[in-house]
Amino acid sequence: xxxxxxxxxxxxxxxxxxxxxxxxxxxxxxxxxxxxxxxxxxxxxxxxxxxxxxxxxxxxxxxxxxxxxxxxxxxxxxxxxxxxxxxxxxxxxxxxxxxxxxxxxxxxxxxxxxxxxxxxxxxxxxxxxxxxxxxxxxxxxxxxxxxxxxxxxxxxxxxxxxxxxxxxxxxxxxxxxxxxxxxxxxxxxxxxxxxxxxxxxxxxxxxxxxxxxxxxxxxxxxxxxxxxxxxxxxxxxxxxxxxxxxxxxxxxxxxxxxxxxxxxxxxxxxxxxxxxxxxxxxxxxxxxxxxxxxxxxxxxxxxxxxxxxxxxxxxxxxxxxxxxxxxxxxxxxxxxxxxxxxxxxxxxxxxxxxxxxxxxxxxxxxxxxxxxxxx
Amino acid sequence: xxxxxxxxxxxxxxxxxxxxxxxxxxxxxxxxxxxxxxxxxxxxxxxxxxxxxxxxxxxxxxxxxxxxxxxxxxxxxxxxxxxxxxxxxxxxxxxxxxxxxxxxxxxxxxxxxxxxxxxxxxxxxxxxxxxxxxxxxxxxxxxxxxxxxxxxxxxxxxxxxxx
Numbered sequence: 062x063x064x065x066x067x068x069x070x071x072x073x074x075x076x077x078x079x080x081x082x083x084x085x086x087x088x089x090x091x092x093x094x095x096x097x098x099x100x101x102x103x104x105x106x107x108x109x110x111x112x113x114x115x116x117x118x119x120x121x122x123x124x125x126x127x128x129x130x131x132x133x134x135x136x137x138x139x140x141x142x143x144x145x146x147x148x149x150x151x152x153x154x155x156x157x158x159x160x161x162x163x164x165x166x167x168x169x170x171x172x173x174x175x176x177x178x179x180x181x182x183x184x185x186x187x188x189x190x191x192x193x194x195x196x197x198x199x200x201x202x203x204x205x206x207x208x209x210x211x212x213x214x215x216x217x218x219x220x221x222x223x224x225x226x227x228x229x230x231x232x233x234x235x236x237x238x239x240x241x242x243x244x245x246x247x248x249x250x251x252x253x254x255x256x257x258x259x260x261x262x263x264x265x266x267x268x269x270x271x272x273x274x275x276x277x278x279x280x281x282x283x284x285x286x287x288x289x290x291x292x293x294x295x296x297x298x299x300x301x302x303x304x305x306x307x308x309x310x311x312x313x314x315x316x317x318x319x320x321x322x323x324x325x326x327x328x329x330x331x332x333x334x335x336x337x338x339x340x341x342x343x344x345x346x347x348x349x350x351x352x353x354x355x356x357x358x359x360x361x362x363x364x365x366x367x368x369x370x371x372x373x374x375x376x377x378x379x380x381x382x383x384x385x386x387x388x389x390x391x392x393x394x395x396x397x398x399x400x401x402x403x404x405x406x407x408x409x410x411x412x413x414x415x416x417x418x419x420x421x422x423x424x425x426x427x428x429x430x431x432x433x434x435x436x
Numbered sequence: 437x438x439x440x441x442x443x444x445x446x447x448x449x450x451x452x453x454x455x456x457x458x459x460x461x462x463x464x465x466x467x468x469x470x471x472x473x474x475x476x477x478x479x480x481x482x483x484x485x486x487x488x489x490x491x492x493x494x495x496x497x498x499x500x501x502x503x504x505x506x507x508x509x510x511x512x513x514x515x516x517x518x519x520x521x522x523x524x525x526x527x528x529x530x531x532x533x534x535x536x537x538x539x540x541x542x543x544x545x546x547x548x549x550x551x552x553x554x555x556x557x558x559x560x561x562x563x564x565x566x567x568x569x570x571x572x573x574x575x576x577x578x579x580x581x582x583x584x585x586x587x588x589x590x591x592x593x594x595x596x597x598x599x
Contacts, residue, residue, distance in 0.1 A: 073530060073568065077537055080545070084553035092589040095561045095582045098573050191588070 087189040110425045117423035124421035143404035166228035166276035168424025192427045227274020227281030231294035237428045252428030275320045277327040305340045305353035321374045357396040448482045455490035463500040468540035487538040492531040517547040
């Protein structure tokens with residue numbers, strides 16, 4: 062064995078360096094691009110970036126971006142024991158106060174940043190790398206204008222939207238695609254070459270717009286009316302999927318079900334009169350008749366769920382599910398023990414404040430090549 | 437084999453500086469490299485481990501014994517690993533990551549590489565170059581440009597007093 066210089070180790074092979082780097086925070090990785098050209102190349106490599114994201118997704122940091130309907134900007138919060146603590150008051154946010162968060166994918170946030178004069182502006186932002194791109198949708202905003210009115214300071218931020226938005230990663234072309242679905246069209250924006258593609262349905266096909274697309278396994282899922290719809294980036298097509306069969310039996314009303322991403326799986330939940338039921342879809346993008354597994358039924362008499370209160374499963378913390386309720390209230394639900402623990406958010410000013418949480422993923426992801434789009 | 441005779445089988449491992457270590461086979465086969473030797477019947481005498489020195493091997497064996505004494509409880513195993521690595525300095529961790537790689541021990545590899553990443557988290561670029569023995573191959577202009585692009589990532593970094 063070569064005797065090494067005291068305090069220095071120059072014999073760590075590149076593949077082990079890469080394993081170590083894949084466990085670092087985004088901030089350190091961006092700093093260590095300055096170490097050497099080869100470190101810069103490794104850290105910028107798309108394959109490394111995907112690997113780093115997979116590591117981040119399997120070791121949750123319990124960090125979230127909190128945003129509200131009433132104030133611009135984001136707050137970084139950490140879930141600790143039974144509290145959401147504010148880590149950092151202000152995150153360098155590129156948005157004005159009209160920005161409306163539409164969806165999240167791989168740590169990137171898509172927002173509609175329109176105003177009364179420019180309806181069609183969108184911004185894609187990675188808060189950790191502080192990268193952003195702005196783009197305009199060129200298709201008539203009579204169809205695609207996201208909002209009927211600007212009075213949208215209610216719990217479900219995008220409920221007045223005429224479009225449902227989503228982002229997904231297309232591994233085949235190493236591209237992120239932004240998808241906007243209106244009642245008569247589906248438009249797809251390729252971030253790699255800044256191009257738009259439009260797919261018209263003709264008749265009004267999908268109702269219930271304004272949903273946030275949930276990105277799982279490289280596809281996007283929405284509830285559009287009563288339809289569970291999937292966007293497949295490999296052929297840019299929408300497809301309607303079969304829902305869990307129990308949903309048909311209970312005659313569930315479409316207004317009360319929605320989608321989330323739990324443990325990297327698509328989760329469908331139904332908020333009924335007396336119970337909340339949650340299913341997860343098997344992994345994978347193929348087919349329109351997936352297997353669903355019902356993994357929790359929350360009886361509303363066990364805790365603090367007022368009837369029909371809006372709620373959203375956010376993530377697993379250990380073996381408990383973190384569920385967001387309206388007005389900055391959060392609960393843990395344990396599927397095995399069937400118990401609910403409520404807790405509150407740091408900060409006090411939450412009475413009127415309808416805050417929502419986005420996962421703050423330790424992600425370097427951002428669309429590879431983009432040409433700036435002129436305003 | 438242990439299961440047949442009822443008495444635990446002991447293996448003898450030899451480091452590259454000729455230290456000999458006895459270790460229970462059940463613990464040693466956490467290393468896929470050693471397990472393959474045992475399965476191929478090459479573990480009868482002394483097993484030479486040419487890429488691991490005595491000090492590191494002693495540490496790895498402590499880990500093997502400690503972790504294999506814990507029943508299948510991922511939480512407890514994790515807290516053992518955290519405790520085991522908590523007092524190790526950077527050089528020891530670097531030796532251990534190389535040993536874990538050579539011995540093909542994925543759980544130790546994961547834990548040690550995560551620990552090294554944790555140690556690096558607030559360190560300066562200069563510290564990393566020194567500790568990893570990396571030569572700066574940027575021209576001053578190139579380096580300034582890369583740093584400028586990610587200027588904010590240099591905030592809150594520990595001052596570089598470690599020489």
